[in-house]
Amino acid sequence: MRTSLGVLLALAVAAAALAAGASAGHRVAKVTTVTLTGWASSPAETASLQDTIAAFEKAYPAIKVNYSPINGDYATSMIAKFAARTPPDVFYVDSSVFPDWAKQGALLPLDSYVKKTHFNTTAFYPKLLNAFRYQGHLYGFPKDWSSLGIEVNSAMMAKAGITSAPKTWADLNADATKLNNTNAVPGGKPVCLSADWARLGAFVFQNGGSFLNATKTAATWNTPQVAGAVNYYLSYIQRGLAATPAQLGVGWCGEALGKQKAAIIMEGPWVQPYMSSTFPDVGYKVYPMVSKGPTKGFGNWAFTVSYSIGRDSPHKNQAWTLLSYLTGPKGMKVWTSKGVAMSSRSDVKPLPSQQPFALAAPYSHPWQFAPGFHTVTDQAGNELQAVFDGKESVATMLQNIQSLATTALHGG
């Protein structure tokens, strides 16, 4: 008995020792899980993102990524998380909310990380990168971007005898007139124009105007360049060559293109997956945005989103590794390879289908203003709609917006 007990005891001790030795010797690198958050734009995008994450995890086995998109109101959830000091590690920041989030201190300045890891920032398109600079510091890197292009209904353009893309304001005018005269768009109008600064603004830039001055200390809304652009844009509607989506009975110009209520629209690359899934039978072509003249007057909007890290994010170093991979050349390549997004780096080339939009990189201004500007842009949108409805003059609108903008810039 005693011997068997002794044997048992010895075995137990040996087993314990083995176990201890095993866990001590089996020194696996600690795996950190970082959370990645954003909103889901489409199933295709989610798939591409997951491919990119998989590539990252392969390259960095010590870091696992927990991707959990926020499906509802992104801004509300993020603000709540910031306030509770529990932000995700890496998350999307739209350029339009960036000024407020950066000013409030919710984002982590990334300059020291860039320096520490020698991250190459020169490959990013300068205007896009600048969108995520605040008071001289970098708070994010653009993960991709979009601009506006011109989309036309192939059949209708052919019917009107238009064989080439409209390149200038003059071309646009001529094409719209031709479409109108040949009644190529029955039940609609030649051009669909949104009563939206996020479209009209491109014309403002083309006309040499701007909304804020370079240092964002003064508003330049009430200037002849802006007025000129607005009046030009509006003239198409006044001359019966264009209509707004509401006037055409649709939700946005993309729907107008799909329902064949307009032959020419100005939208971004998002119109492509929309058309192929909802209106697969309507033939259309994508061209670059027009310019004011053949060699001058180029301007466009850049809609871009950054990856950023929170001031209170739990795993900052690993978050940086993920962020720098996602926006670095390798990650960017995987992310944009299937065409769901356009590369924000010049060393990762856009796909052929994205060319018309990518061309605008040098002169696309980020859709962004200054901290505390949301009420201004809201009101600007409302005033624009009033002008489109014929209820207000362009001059009054610009005066109103200018004074609102000035108040907001001075701390409101």
Add this chain to the structure above:
Amino acid sequence: MRTIATRLRPGKRGAATVGGARLREALVGYAFVLLPMAVFGVFFLYPIGYAIYISFFDWGIYGKIASVGTHNYHYLFHDHVFGLALKNTLFFTFTVVPIQMALGLAMAIVVNQKIRGRAFFRSAFYFPSLTSSAAITAIAIFILNADGLLNKIVGGHTPWFENESTALWSIVGLISWTTSGTMMLFYLAALQSIPTDVYEAAAIDNTGTWRTFWKITFPLLKPAHFFVAVVSVIGAMKVFDQAFIVSHGTGGPNNSTMTMVLYLYRTAIYDVHFGRAAAMGVLLLVIIMAFTLIQRIAFGRPEVQ
């Protein structure tokens, strides 16, 4: 019976028992409301106090930025958009509430009758209330489109939700339609509590259905009226979901669908001006409280019956 009456009447006889009974009743009362009040206190009253406090500051995501006294209120009083939001919200409330109450009561009366298929009608009337406001609003957008079903029936090409003059009215219609079913439920429950002898007596007296309703049923529903009125007004003053969805969060066209809570939300989440948003919340609270007190007085004290 006499024993009970004596026991509860204050007076010389059994004074000690009365006091003890009263104390016990009070303690039980507190015990019963303890848990509800705790929940309300922590998750509602504390945030109200917090909102009142921060409304005197320039308050950001991480807390106090600066003490500004009454500047936030000052700003709102001179804010053209806030004025519009207030006007829209009040207009909305004073149209939706009467409609909801009348429709709810009418449907409850109908469905309470011994008519064939009342279960079917009950379900039909309540159906819009069953769905989530998001889904129903999305469907409404589709139907009220310029090329949508409604225009196919009534003719014309009005983009109901996108026209400055019709947008708010369209929301009034939408919400009346979805919420009157809920009011119907409240009235239905109240109708069920009216003792049947009342109707029997009316029938014996040969009172017509209309008179029975106005002189007997309607007044007996006073506690229900009070409840439905208060709840409707509060709900209407807080309208958000539909305005948000219909205007894509902008309160447009041209602020015609900007409601107080929508403006509050935009100030808090997009402008990240928590202090100003809190000031708005406080003003909203004060207004709703005033309305409720007025209703309390108008409907009398329901306990006295």
Add this chain to the structure above:
Amino acid sequence: MLETSAVAAEALIPPRATSERVRTLLTYTALLAISALFFVPFLWAVSTSFKTLPQTAYFHLLPHPWTMAPYREALSKFNFALYMRNSAFLAAVITASNVFLAGLGGYAFARLRFPGREVLFLLVLSTLMMPDQLRMVPVFVMLTNWHLVNSFASYILISLVTAGNLFFMRQYFLTIPKDFEEAAKLDGAGYFKTFWRVMLPLAGPAIAAVTILQFQGVWNDFFWPNLLLQDTAHYVLTTGLAQFVFQYQTQWNDLMAASLIAIAPIVLLFIFFQRYFISGVVSAGVKG
């Protein structure tokens, strides 16, 4: 019972003419028309759920071509069973807690006298006046500090009882004659027993109303689950459904199919509970 009394009452009134019949016919027609109006969006949702995505842009009541794909998509792509289970669990727990606590509190405010009752009730009412958007941040911060975020406990805790339900129960209790409580007192019942054994059963229709409304309120709630229950294991039907609504593309057909699957339990619940409205509560006869 209301029905038998109505019948009895009718017998005392002389029979009516054919104009009465016409009136009844018109009434029924009007009722049916109104019901149709109330059902129309449901019909559109059903029809859309059988369409292909390109078809959804057009308004046709009968889908052609006809496809079951949206339902297959909805059921296979997302873990519907899980979302439904989570929604059902939360709705059941929160509804039960509301019925009990609102009943208890409502009864106290209606029938028990205690100092400060009016002030407390006003405070209760004032909680109704606060929009969720305003209290979101402090509540979220609180729940985060208590490490409850992303657990069902957070959502249950803030929803244990609502002022609306309490208010409603109070109003209902006010209409019940005091005879019942007095009878119970005679029988020597304590306060809680009176509440639990006598008053609560008498509040059948009110409980039915609160049950339906609260269950549905939780079932259709998006705001708080979106904020508090963010990981996929805790998704409820509303947050799960939101996955169908992408930024630039709303897959209407799949969304409608999913919504209908989500609505079905609520409809069944309503049909089941509304029977309680038929059985009247107060029968003539219990008099002090």
